[in-house]
Amino acid sequence: MTRKQRRLTMIGGSLAVLAVAAALVLNAMRDSIVFFSTPSMAAEKQIPPGKRFRLGGLVQPGSLVRGENLAVSFSVADGNTTLPVAYKGILPDLFREGQGVVAEGALDASGTFRADTVLAKHDETYMPKEVADALKKQGHWKDDYAAKPGQGAAK
Amino acid sequence: MIAEAGHYALVLALGLALIQSVVPVIGARRGDVALMEMARSTALAQLLFVGASFTLLTTLHVMSDFSVVNVFENSHSAKPLIYKITGVWGNHEGSMLLWVSILALFGALVAAFGNNLPASLRAHVLAVQAWVAGAFYLFILLTSNPFARIAQPPIEGRDLNPILQDIGLAVHPPMLYLGYVGFSISFSFAVAALIEGRIDAAWARWVRPWTLVAWIFLTLGIAMGSYWAYYELGWGGWWFWDPVENASLMPWLAGTALLHSALVMEKRNALKVWTILLSILTFSLSLLGTFLVRSGVLTSVHAFATDPARGVFILLILCVFIGGSLSLFALRAPHLKQGGLFAPISREGALVLNNLFLTTACATVFVGTLYPLGLEVLTSDKISVGAPFFNLTFAPLFVPLLVAVPFGPLLPWKRGDLLAAAQRLTVAGIAALLAIAVLLAWMRGGPVLAPLAIGLAVWVIAGALTDFAERTGLFRIPPSVSLRRARGLPRAAWGTMFAHAGLGVALIGIVCETTWNSEYIATMKPEQVARVAGYELKLQGLTQRQGPNYRETLAQFAVSLDGQPLPAMTPSKRSFATRGMSTTEAALLTRGASQLYVSLGDASADGGIAVRIYHKPLVLLIWWGPVLMAFGGMLSLSDRRLRVGAPKPARAIRKLQAAE
Numbered sequence: 110m111t112r113k114q115r116r117l118t119m120i121g122g123s124l125a126v127l128a129v130a131a132a133l134v135l136n137a138m139r140d141s142i143v144f145f146s147t148p149s150m151a152a153e154k155q156i157p158p159g160k161r162f163r164l165g166g167l168v169q170p171g172s173l174v175r176g177e178n179l180a181v182s183f184s185v186a187d188g189n190t191t192l193p194v195a196y197k198g199i200l201p202d203l204f205r206e207g208q209g210v211v212a213e214g215a216l217d218a219s220g221t222f223r224a225d226t227v228l229a230k231h232d233e234t235y236m237p238k239e240v241a242d243a244l245k246k247q248g249h250w251k252d253d254y255a256a257k258p259g260q261g262a263a264k
Numbered sequence: 265m266i267a268e269a270g271h272y273a274l275v276l277a278l279g280l281a282l283i284q285s286v287v288p289v290i291g292a293r294r295g296d297v298a299l300m301e302m303a304r305s306t307a308l309a310q311l312l313f314v315g316a317s318f319t320l321l322t323t324l325h326v327m328s329d330f331s332v333v334n335v336f337e338n339s340h341s342a343k344p345l346i347y348k349i350t351g352v353w354g355n356h357e358g359s360m361l362l363w364v365s366i367l368a369l370f371g372a373l374v375a376a377f378g379n380n381l382p383a384s385l386r387a388h389v390l391a392v393q394a395w396v397a398g399a400f401y402l403f404i405l406l407t408s409n410p411f412a413r414i415a416q417p418p419i420e421g422r423d424l425n426p427i428l429q430d431i432g433l434a435v436h437p438p439m440l441y442l443g444y445v446g447f448s449i450s451f452s453f454a455v456a457a458l459i460e461g462r463i464d465a466a467w468a469r470w471v472r473p474w475t476l477v478a479w480i481f482l483t484l485g486i487a488m489g490s491y492w493a494y495y496e497l498g499w500g501g502w503w504f505w506d507p508v509e510n511a512s513l514m515p516w517l518a519g520t521a522l523l524h525s526a527l528v529m530e531k532r533n534a535l536k537v538w539t540i541l542l543s544i545l546t547f548s549l550s551l552l553g554t555f556l557v558r559s560g561v562l563t564s565v566h567a568f569a570t571d572p573a574r575g576v577f578i579l580l581i582l583c584v585f586i587g588g589s590l591s592l593f594a595l596r597a598p599h600l601k602q603g604g605l606f607a608p609i610s611r612e613g614a615l616v617l618n619n620l621f622l623t624t625a626c627a628t629v630f631v632g633t634l635y636p637l638g639l640e641v642l643t644s645d646k647i648s649v650g651a652p653f654f655n656l657t658f659a660p661l662f663v664p665l666l667v668a669v670p671f672g673p674l675l676p677w678k679r680g681d682l683l684a685a686a687q688r689l690t691v692a693g694i695a696a697l698l699a700i701a702v703l704l705a706w707m708r709g710g711p712v713l714a715p716l717a718i719g720l721a722v723w724v725i726a727g728a729l730t731d732f733a734e735r736t737g738l739f740r741i742p743p744s745v746s747l748r749r750a751r752g753l754p755r756a757a758w759g760t761m762f763a764h765a766g767l768g769v770a771l772i773g774i775v776c777e778t779t780w781n782s783e784y785i786a787t788m789k790p791e792q793v794a795r796v797a798g799y800e801l802k803l804q805g806l807t808q809r810q811g812p813n814y815r816e817t818l819a820q821f822a823v824s825l826d827g828q829p830l831p832a833m834t835p836s837k838r839s840f841a842t843r844g845m846s847t848t849e850a851a852l853l854t855r856g857a858s859q860l861y862v863s864l865g866d867a868s869a870d871g872g873i874a875v876r877i878y879h880k881p882l883v884l885l886i887w888w889g890p891v892l893m894a895f896g897g898m899l900s901l902s903d904r905r906l907r908v909g910a911p912k913p914a915r916a917i918r919k920l921q922a923a924e
Contacts, residue, residue: 127624129661141653142649145646163646202837
């Protein structure tokens, strides 16, 4: 192999891998990305039943109902609108009425949000001034485990 | 007084860092040895003062001095001593102090053990190290002072976040930081080389051990964090593709690439510019990780509680260092003497392939982690990029890498023969195919992907062993000769074998856990029996207990397999009054590499309790793999002491040994 051929093999190989990676990323972007909505955004956008999204808001105080066999239902509110959520399973330790929650799932035909994952994150100092503020960004409750900022700084 | 002394020590460290940033560079310019040597004393003094500062903060925590904001917010007088100590870095301010302490430690190590470095290179390296340190001292002092006082000291503290009250906090962050911050050394070496405009194989020989040390700690730190999340969070997940995890994975991927490219540079004096770039990128990703975790852009529920000045300050540090070093790179790299090109089929070629896939995989993680942030800034759409994205991008890129891993060590330098390597890997290939066939037959109608992935893992492990068998002539020559050869094998070769095999071991664990995990989730009442994967778990009863700073509900489970009783399991749920939070303490029963996992949910009104039971086959391999990798790294590191043959006078070699 000449020097030029070697160089071309290297560059060609690299470009091929990068192209494959770019194709993979674009493909995954199309299929596996989940949008985040608050109840009012969900109502506004009229998300069709069956389309997966993340619902974030505060658990409406007094709305939590535990049913048979770990079925739970509660409402998520953002100050303007509330959306009923149905979930089956064990709620995270940090789940509590009046606190922030993020649920992932889709709406069913009756307009109930069927969640398959519920994430909650807060500590007792977490008191949003405006719900909209609190929902500005999605929260991952598990971030707490790795000494994240705020739990000390939350004043 | 203690807090003020700690604060003052930190200010002094900043002063020393400022001196260290300027004086050695001037010394190197003028060729003034005395000025260059100053870097060493300042680096050591910096460690002394930061160490003092850190020790004083720890003292405050141990003494429960609630007149200090940081202690008040993160401690409680009833907290066990170990958590009082680990609580020092269980918060923003303290963990930044740990960050700079480790940075100072690495700087001091270079100063203390860098005898064999050329004086000007050492001066430049330490100066660059001081630039980074200075920026972070300023950050701490201006935005996150851990020694701030409260005017009216409260009687009791607010306690540490209960999730953090675990032995994991004692191990995981320090390890992770040793890894993250350890890459600052290769960064400083890279920038110093760019400033000096000179780089050679010796440079790679100096950089590699430091990179290896950082890599070992980062590997263990990530694995430890994953295991901690697994047992502490109560749902048995060990990797969530969470941005905070990705922030540590990216430097690991880039660092792994750097280890391999530095090898090419050391042995063949090629890939110089690329290695420099990787050194810069690896530490840049560490800084990015620090920014993502510390600025509050990700941990958004806390975002408004965090002082926005912090985010801006870290972003500024990020821009200055990444932008500055990359500009310097763009300016100087073209002038560096390029190494030769080489044949694509060769050890070098294989290492380039490794770099290509690792950096590309790193880039996909980067895109997945930062795309949501970028999109939100641009369109204010909020999206989440989770596991599905990474499974579709990261995993396919790792498959060809894993297929190629066994070939690398079997290819000779300069020019290899792919066919010959393939021939030697026949046994490994047969082993892999056999594993696939057996699993497919056994799992008839089950998932197809899992047996294939396990076949790939077997291929990687068998491939790693093949290299070893080839080198020792195992099964071909008398065992005693093989044994002697194995003993004579360089430690680095052993290291490669363990590290590569560890990759395969981890893959087996990942595949088994995700594919054959069985679970049982229900409300159980006393005397009820749950059956999971052949195990019978009988809930015997619930009891209450008072801990030092919490109350807990314990559930006793009698466990048996095929009628044989096994040790009982007692998961618990703790509630911490001070923070009004509860945590789940999972119970684990280890059988070989598999685990039975029980965690509790909420108690129901009628005396039952929600229970999660998992059987996780071979789950421990997920963490044994990285431990093997780190062990391989340590072997490889110890090899360097024995290393001779570098073209240097004997005296210099002895010094080199002492240094490493």
